[in-house]
Amino acid sequence: MNADDHRWLLAYDIRDRRRLQRVHRTVAADALMLQRSLYLFRGSETRMRPWLDRVRERIDPRHDDLRLYPLPAKAQWWHFGKPLFPDGMALHGWIDDLVQIAPGAPFSGFAAQ
Secondary structure: OOOOOEEEEEEEEOOOHHHHHHHHHHHHOOOEEEEOOEEEEEEOHHHHHHHHHHHHOOOOOOOOEEEEEEEOOOOEEEEEOOOOOOOOOOOOOOOOOOOOOOOOOOEEEEEOO
């Protein structure tokens, strides 16, 4: 991960089904879905801002909730319950430095490098 590369956690709660679908399509085009309405975006702040503007255009701030959290470079993560990926399946690419999954473990912890 270079100095201009950051991780962002985006979460939303959208009240209207049509807005929800539009927000989901916009977010999912550039971010990895971790859970429903919870996404991981990776990129510079310069790249993140126009993406976030596109997402913000699709919400109604009177009814919807949209949150973006910057993640530290050395973030440590734990996962309990249903795994992100089925046993034997791995996602390679920009997430490699973030996720280390211990298949079959009742608890799998993963940390950013």
